[in-house]
Amino acid sequence: MSVLIVTGTDTGIGKTVFAAGLAGALGAYYWKPIQAGVDPEGDKETVAALSGLPAARILPEAFRLTTPASPHLAARIDGVAIGLDQLALPQVDGPLVVEGAGGVLVPISETLLMADLFAHWGQPVILCARTSLGTINHSLLSIEALRSRGVRVAGIAFIGEAHDENERIIPQLAGAPSLGRLPHLDRLDPAALATAFAAHIRLPEYFNDR
Numbered sequence: 001m002s003v004l005i006v007t008g009t010d011t012g013i014g015k016t017v018f019a020a021g022l023a024g025a026l027g028a029y030y031w032k033p034i035q036a037g038v039d040p041e042g043d044k045e046t047v048a049a050l051s052g053l054p055a056a057r058i059l060p061e062a063f064r065l066t067t068p069a070s071p072h073l074a075a076r077i078d079g080v081a082i083g084l085d086q087l088a089l090p091q092v093d094g095p096l097v098v099e100g101a102g103g104v105l106v107p108i109s110e111t112l113l114m115a116d117l118f119a120h121w122g123q124p125v126i127l128c129a130r131t132s133l134g135t136i137n138h139s140l141l142s143i144e145a146l147r148s149r150g151v152r153v154a155g156i157a158f159i160g161e162a163h164d165e166n167e168r169i170i171p172q173l174a175g176a177p178s179l180g181r182l183p184h185l186d187r188l189d190p191a192a193l194a195t196a197f198a199a200h201i202r203l204p205e206y207f208n209d210r
């Protein structure tokens, strides 16, 4: 089974939209292990609506927490304890796209961060990064934090308006490939996302073979 983890430099950066495009393009399964905040919907409902994938490809969360907050806090509010034991990767008969919650150093408990979970799984990560001012620092910090835990950065996916210099310097300094840039889409539906994803995102060959 092949797994790609989608993370980001921050919450609200566009991970879910990118993951929907990626899972749709690969015909993959999608899993959001820890959902914090479900009003008006969780990320798996968004992916179900945007990816064009059949419902069976959208897996249930391991934790579906009510509060839109850091997972460690949302879990405490709901009276549950998040641990690695409950976060085994689902076994599926195809590629699996996994979306993190927030950025890479977001806590899921008093002692575990999202990046620790990625390291535990031992699977490659795609970092979603905005293109606008401030992204160089956030992107390089995120990549450093991932690598310091032994997590492989398979690529950087930019999201937003074109910024040639940021899109050049971040992959160069990080020594990680750019997968391209998903522009802001005025209309978000499965056809528009699939078209934009195919036009703007370059998936390395090995992604398709995975």
Ligand SMILES: Nc1ncnc2c1ncn2[C@@H]1O[C@H](COP(=O)(O)OP(=O)(O)OP(=O)(O)O)[C@@H](O)[C@H]1O
Pocket: 008, 010, 011, 012, 013, 014, 015, 016, 017, 018, 043, 100, 101, 102, 103, 159, 160, 182, 183, 184, 185, 186, 188
């Ligand atoms: N390429 C895009 N075009 C248009 N809107 C977008 C795009 N990417 C993200 N958005 C919008 O930006 C908002 C945040 O995006 P998204 O939910 O994908 O972020 P996220 O990184 O998954 O956040 P979270 O940390 O909550 O999982 C959403 O309203 C989404 O529809």
Ligand SMILES: C[C@H](N)[C@H](N)CCCCCC(=O)O
Pocket: 011, 012, 035, 036, 037, 067, 068, 069, 070, 071, 101, 102, 103, 106
């Ligand atoms: C609520 C939000 N949409 C995500 N589900 C969780 C984001 C956690 C961010 C924590 C932080 O970095 O301060």
Ligand SMILES: [Mg+2]
Pocket: 015, 016, 017, 043, 099
């Ligand atoms: Mg999301």
